[in-house]
Amino acid sequence: MISKQGKKIMPIILLLSWLLLTILVFVFGPYKYKINNSFLFYTYLFIVNVSLFLGYMRGQKSYGRKCKIKINYIKFVQTSIIISFIYLIIKLILTSGGDLANVFTTFKDASESYMKRTTNHPNLFSYIDIFILPVTIIAITNGIFSSKKLNRGYRYCVYIMIIYSIASSIGSGTRAGIVGIVLIVTAAFLLGIYKKNIIIKARHKIFLFLMAMIFFMGFFAYIGLLTESRSVYQPINPLTKKIPDKNFVLFKILPPQSHPAINNISFYLAHSYYRLNQAFDLPYNGIGFGLSNSYFIMDNIQELTGWTGPKNISYGLRLDMKQNGFFGNYWSTFYAWIASDFTFPGTIIIVYIIGYFFSLALRDSLLSPNPLSVAVFCILFGFIFHFAFNNPLQDGSGITINLGITAIWLFSRNRNLTV
Numbered sequence: 169m170i171s172k173q174g175k176k177i178m179p180i181i182l183l184l185s186w187l188l189l190t191i192l193v194f195v196f197g198p199y200k201y202k203i204n205n206s207f208l209f210y211t212y213l214f215i216v217n218v219s220l221f222l223g224y225m226r227g228q229k230s231y232g233r234k235c236k237i238k239i240n241y242i243k244f245v246q247t248s249i250i251i252s253f254i255y256l257i258i259k260l261i262l263t264s265g266g267d268l269a270n271v272f273t274t275f276k277d278a279s280e281s282y283m284k285r286t287t288n289h290p291n292l293f294s295y296i297d298i299f300i301l302p303v304t305i306i307a308i309t310n311g312i313f314s315s316k317k318l319n320r321g322y323r324y325c326v327y328i329m330i331i332y333s334i335a336s337s338i339g340s341g342t343r344a345g346i347v348g349i350v351l352i353v354t355a356a357f358l359l360g361i362y363k364k365n366i367i368i369k370a371r372h373k374i375f376l377f378l379m380a381m382i383f384f385m386g387f388f389a390y391i392g393l394l395t396e397s398r399s400v401y402q403p404i405n406p407l408t409k410k411i412p413d414k415n416f417v418l419f420k421i422l423p424p425q426s427h428p429a430i431n432n433i434s435f436y437l438a439h440s441y442y443r444l445n446q447a448f449d450l451p452y453n454g455i456g457f458g459l460s461n462s463y464f465i466m467d468n469i470q471e472l473t474g475w476t477g478p479k480n481i482s483y484g485l486r487l488d489m490k491q492n493g494f495f496g497n498y499w500s501t502f503y504a505w506i507a508s509d510f511t512f513p514g515t516i517i518i519v520y521i522i523g524y525f526f527s528l529a530l531r532d533s534l535l536s537p538n539p540l541s542v543a544v545f546c547i548l549f550g551f552i553f554h555f556a557f558n559n560p561l562q563d564g565s566g567i568t569i570n571l572g573i574t575a576i577w578l579f580s581r582n583r584n585l586t587v
Contacts, residue, residue: 176362176530179355179545180224180523183552187217190556194438198412198419198431199405201442209445212512216503216519220552223520227527232535236582241537245314246322248307248539253325255300256332259293266293267339268332274341278397282341298564302573304329305352309546310539312356314365341394346387348550355549359533359542391436392429403431407439407491407498440499440557447483447504448512456481460508462561463495482508484559505559519555522548525574532581540577547573 191213194201203209260266266286274281286294311318311326318326330349337345360366368376403411412419412431419427459465459478463485466478479485484500491498506515526548532541551560551570560566 175225175228176534177225177228179358179526179530179549180221183549184217184221186553187556190437191441193434194441197434197438198416199408199434199438200410200413201408201438201445203445204449208448212503213441216516219516219520220523220555223523224527226520227524227531230528230531232528232531232533233581233583234532234536235538235540235580237580239539241539242314242317244539245307245310245318248303249311249318249322249325252300252304252307252329255296255304256329263291263293267336270339270341271335274338275393278341278394280341281339285340285342287340295564298568301565302569305547305569305573306539306543308349309352309356309543312353313360313363313533313542314537315360316365338390343387343391343394346390350383351550351553352546355546356542359530359545362530363534388429388433391432392426395428395432403428405435405439407442437556440501440504443487443498443500444504446487447500447507450483450486452511453481453486455511456509458509460485461505461559462563462567464561464563464567484508499558501557502555502559522552525578526552529577532577538577540573540580544574544577 260268263286267281270281270284273284308326308329311322315323315326330353333349334346337343337349357366361368405411412427412434416430418430422430456478459469460482461484466482466485469478470476482505484505485495487500487504488495488497503512503515503519506518510518526545529541529545529548532538533545547570554560560570
């Protein structure tokens with residue numbers, strides 16, 4: 169019988185701390201929001217986060233499972249790296265660099281890069297990405313997790329793909345790509361430490377701390393750049409039509425030139441909770457049964473069949489239509505989108521299940537080399553991080569990465585606990 173590992177709660181503590189921070193920014197940040205029913209709202213947020221924690225802790229009781237499909241782990245990871253890297257080179261050549269070509273433009277005029285970004289002009293690669301990006305995620309996460317077992321060439325390919333993701337996000341004048349790649353790399357790195365594939369000594373800790381500080385300062389400066397150049401900066405909150413609180417504590421500590429970035433970050437982190445509050449007041453239009461949580465799914469259903477039923481149910485989309493008449497300008501939290509399919513009480517159960525799967529993926533990864541469990545752990549780390557903002561299943565690649573890889577991992581788990 170496989171011996172059970174000690175409990176590993178750091179991943180869920182990190183994520184819950186992050187979610188708590190976003191709530192604190194919502195409550196105490198420079199923008200003030202009116203909540204219609206404070207008791208209901210904050211009780212719901214408390215219960216949904218407790219549900220996530222309980223689901224994770226339930227998963228920690230697992231011994232972990234091996235993959236029932238016999239694979240050579242290193243060869244599998246090497247193959248995924250080769251496929252991803254070759255695809256990246258071909259894509260760069262045929263698209264003349266894609267968003268990467270606009271990196272320097274962003275630092276001159278981020279609004280120009282933002283308008284030119286490839287997502288505004290879909291091409292063949294936009295559709296191929298739906299199927300190749302899951303392979304790339306497997307390659308990057310496992311490349312970091314098992315870097316010591318790979319030769320230098322494969323490691324460099326992984327590093328180049330990471331740098332490309334960051335540079336491409338900069339070239340499009342956005343931040344989502346930077347956040348996404350940093351999250352999965354962080355999760356893979358943490359998993360590697362747990363598995364003892366990565367040994368952190370004192371000098372490494374100092375180096376990592378300095379790198380983290382440099383990254384956060386650079387990212388803050390980058391957000392300031394986007395705030396200043398992507399549009400005409402207006403301190404007025406577009407949802408509440410109110411200006412920031414002049415007595416906000418950070419305004420007293422930091423220089424005035426940093427205030428636009430502070431306002432931008434606080435709005436970025438917190439406004440989705442205000443929209444969740446608004447979603448509570450929308451009329452109940454039925455249950456979407458998996459069709460009303462993703463704009464990608466709803467839009468394709470309408471295009472193929474003309475049926476708008478899922479869109480009429482979706483809380484997130486109804487809020488968008490009510491606010492500005494189109495999808496995507498503001499966020500509504502993961503909870504509001506999933507409630508369209510499972511109701512708000514049902515979302516609490518969905519969050520519990522996600523926490524449970526997150527924990528199981530950790531257990532499986534520590535038991536034996538399994539590229540799918542490693543990828544799922546990292547994917548769900550990023551998925552839970554985004555609970556406060558939006559549903560990561562909003563586009564095709566989001567579905568194939570988050571649902572596709574997770575589903576394959578679940579079906580490939582061996583039910584037999586014995587070695």
